[in-house]
Amino acid sequence: MIPSREQLEQWDREHVWHPFTPMQTYAAEKPLIIAGAHGCFLIDLDGREYLDGVSSLWCNVHGHRVPQLDAALRDQLEAVAHSTLLGLSNVPAIRLARRLVELAPPGLNHVFFSDDGATAVEVALKMAFQYWRQCPRPRPEKTQFLALHGAYHGDTLGDVSVGDIERFHGLFAPLLFPTVRAPAPYCYRCPLGLERSHCRIDCALELAELVRRHADRLAAVVIEPLVQGAAGMITAPEGYLRRVREVTRRYDVLLIADEVAVGFGRTGTMFACTQEDVVPDFLCLAKGLTGGYLPLAATLTTDEVYNAFLGPPEAGRTFYHGHTYTGNPLGAAVALANLDLLQGPGGLPVLPEKIERLRTHLERLWELPIVGDIRQKGLMAGIELVRNRATKERFAAAERMGARFCRLAREQGVLLRPLGDVVVVMPPLAIDLPLLDRLGDVLYNCANAL
Numbered sequence: 001m002i003p004s005r006e007q008l009e010q011w012d013r014e015h016v017w018h019p020f021t022p023m024q025t026y027a028a029e030k031p032l033i034i035a036g037a038h039g040c041f042l043i044d045l046d047g048r049e050y051l052d053g054v055s056s057l058w059c060n061v062h063g064h065r066v067p068q069l070d071a072a073l074r075d076q077l078e079a080v081a082h083s084t085l086l087g088l089s090n091v092p093a094i095r096l097a098r099r100l101v102e103l104a105p106p107g108l109n110h111v112f113f114s115d116d117g118a119t120a121v122e123v124a125l126k127m128a129f130q131y132w133r134q135c136p137r138p139r140p141e142k143t144q145f146l147a148l149h150g151a152y153h154g155d156t157l158g159d160v161s162v163g164d165i166e167r168f169h170g171l172f173a174p175l176l177f178p179t180v181r182a183p184a185p186y187c188y189r190c191p192l193g194l195e196r197s198h199c200r201i202d203c204a205l206e207l208a209e210l211v212r213r214h215a216d217r218l219a220a221v222v223i224e225p226l227v228q229g230a231a232g233m234i235t236a237p238e239g240y241l242r243r244v245r246e247v248t249r250r251y252d253v254l255l256i257a258d259e260v261a262v263g264f265g266r267t268g269t270m271f272a273c274t275q276e277d278v279v280p281d282f283l284c285l286a287k288g289l290t291g292g293y294l295p296l297a298a299t300l301t302t303d304e305v306y307n308a309f310l311g312p313p314e315a316g317r318t319f320y321h322g323h324t325y326t327g328n329p330l331g332a333a334v335a336l337a338n339l340d341l342l343q344g345p346g347g348l349p350v351l352p353e354k355i356e357r358l359r360t361h362l363e364r365l366w367e368l369p370i371v372g373d374i375r376q377k378g379l380m381a382g383i384e385l386v387r388n389r390a391t392k393e394r395f396a397a398a399e400r401m402g403a404r405f406c407r408l409a410r411e412q413g414v415l416l417r418p419l420g421d422v423v424v425v426m427p428p429l430a431i432d433l434p435l436l437d438r439l440g441d442v443l444y445n446c447a448n449a450l
Contacts (some may be wrong), residue, residue, distance in 0.1 A: 001425040005045050008033055021164030032410075037064030040428050040435055042415060050415045053439060054426050056416070058229070058380075069291050070382065072337035076330050085327035092332035099339055100323060103270055107277040108300040112319075113327040117260030117286035118154025120297035124256045124282035125158045126306060126321055128220040130325070130438040131254070134308040134317050139216075142360050146180040146210060146253075147222045149191065150231030153258050157329045162222045165230060174198065180214050182207040184228060186238040188384065189392065204240050208247040216300070220254035220281070226271040226377055232422040233382025233394050235375045242276040254281040254305075260297075264288030264338075264428050265348050267378035268355055281305060289331075291338035291429075296331035347429070355379055357433050358425070361440025368447045370401075381425040383443070395421055401450060408446040414439060 003011070013027045021311045036043040042050045052060060062069065076092060083090055097111040104115045110282055112123055120318055122300030125145065132142040147153070147162040152162075161176040169176075183191040183203045192202050211218060223243050228234040248255045257280035262272040266288060273283070282305070285299035311317040325331075341347050345377045355378055365371045387393045395401045402418025409416045416423055427439060 005033075008045070015440045020040075021124055035092075036240045039063045039065070040431050048413070050367050050410065050413055050444075051435060051439060053414045053416045053427060054411065054424055055428050056292055057287075058266075058424075058426050059287035059290075060428045061264060061288045061338060062291050063428050066291065066341070066430075068294055068341060069337050073293070073330055076333035080329050081291070082325065082328050082330070084324070086322055089181045090327060090329045090332070092329045092336065093327035095152045096332040096335050099336060100285070100300060102209070104283055104300050104338070105271065105273055107279055107302050108283050109303055110301050111304040111330075112299045112301070114141040114297045114299065114323050115295050115325055116297050117258075117284065118156050118159050119323060120260060120284035120286050120299045121162075121256070121258050121298040122156045122158045123155045123160070123321060124284055124301075125220070125222070125297070127282065127301065127309075127319060128254045128256065130319065130434045131305050131308050133217055135304075136308075141217055142219045142253075144178070144180055144214060144217045145220055145222055146182055146214065146218055148182050148184045148207075148224075148228065149186045150234065151222070151224070151229055152228075152230035152250050152262075153222060153224075161371055168230075171310070180210055180218065183233055184208050184231060185240050186231075186234045187237060188375070199237075201237050201240055201243065204243040207244060210254055211247050211251050213251055214252035218251075220256050221248050222258060224258045224260075225278070226267050226275065227262050227375075227380060228381075229274070230419060232384065233380065233424060235377045239276065241273070241278050245276075245278045245280070256280065256282040256284065260284055260286045262377075265342055265351060265378070266380050266426070268351055269378075270342065270348065270400040272377075289338070291341070293334045293338075294328070294331040295325075296328060296335055328384075342429075351379065351429065354429075354431065354433065354436060357436045358440070361436065361443065362425075364440070365447055368444070370447055370450050379427060379429055379431075382419070383425065383447070385421040385423065385447075405446050405450060408449055411441050411444045412445060414442045 009031055011029050033045050034042045035045045040052050042052050050147055100111055101109055110345050114123055116122055132139045143161050149164050151164045153162050157175055162179050163169050183206050185203045187196045226236055257273050263285050283300040290296050309319050360373045369389055370385050372389050373383045373384040387395050402421040402423055405423050406418050408418040
């Protein structure tokens with residue numbers, strides 16, 4: 001028996017615990033239940049279509065019901081849906097590992113698969129920690145990590161330890177290890193009180209000094225290249241990432257690049273690191289890896305790191321970490337098809353025109369006084385709403401202006417999700433120019449209405 005709409009709504013309220021969602025408020029409202037999708041649109045139970053303005057939480061690349069991705073899944077189902085990667089292997093995982101190595105910055109020759117962005121970063125943290133105990137010149141005192149203020153790298157306890165968003169992480173402080181914290185490159189609200197026009201990227205200088213001071217104890221620096229996502233779409237100034245890589249090399253500290261949100265074309269190139277010719281020691285990937293179809297993640301690392309884990313079983317050098325669905329064949333198969341599309345003529349090559357079209361629409365928002373700042377890198381952007389543009393005064397949290405903006409957008413057929421009072425704009429990379437124009441009009445209408 002197919003449940004009625006009323007039953008689905010009731011069961012949703014009674015049984016489904018939604019992530020990052022105040023459940024008392026959610027239960028009091030009429031839920032939006034997605035029943036279908038096509039292209040860049042999601043469809044609710046009433047058949048109403050919504051432009052997927054945040055790529056189903058930043059992961060959808062080519063839209064929904066993509067024939068090539070659907071076919072890859074069906075074909076793989078004819079072979080095997082899942083087998084463990086613990087001591088065995090499978091064809092799609094092997095092919096995907098090779099493909100990622102070919103696409104990644106040079107030297108990242110080894111791929112450890114996991115399930116999502118949080119696990120990809122957790123793997124890198126644990127590998128970095130263990131590396132310093134097993135490298136040719138062991139440094140067991142190197143146990144700490146450095147990350148940025150406002151950082152978000154996932155929700156495992158290791159990731160939360162390097163994270164720094166109070167409303168997400170503060171409660172769990174007694175469970176966490178200490179992290180060295182560097183200022184974020186938040187030019188609009190500079191933590192150093194500087195103006196970008198007179199700044200030498202001083203936040204990078206501050207980070208360099210912290211690395212120098214703590215180098216003897218630092219295992220790694222953890223950073224989101226070019227854009228800090230959950231911190232509010234904070235775009236780093238040009239050259240910042242390169243400076244971070246230079247200082248970590250100088251002081252013998254590993255660099256973990258969390259490209260979970262910014263990888264696979266989101267910033268305009270396959271990987272964000274390549275825009276500043278940076279090769280990290282760890283590259284963490286997820287979200288767009290399968291085009292937004294299935295959970296799959298990868299942590300890439302170097303020969304130097306990998307070799308530190310080699311030895312006979314009795315030496316205890318093995319990386320004892322894994323996941324049941326590591327290297328899942330279905331996920332790997334669809335990831336390969338996703339990469340084919342990204343590298344095809346309708347993928348990365350056509351992004352510059354779309355990026356520029358989005359930029360044009362965002363620029364128009366500057367005429368509206370509620371818009372304090374607009375930050376864009378590729379097809380990801382954040383619109384920061386303020387009470388007073390001249391003073392940068394924030395709205396009171398209880399006013400929930402970002403949520404109000406997104407509610408207005410939903411009424412106009414666009415699904416968005418805010419980060420506080422920063423409205424995130426991150427459509428599928430496959431979005432066409434007319435749909436970008438529609439998205440731009442809705443953004444303007446909502447900002448103008450508040």
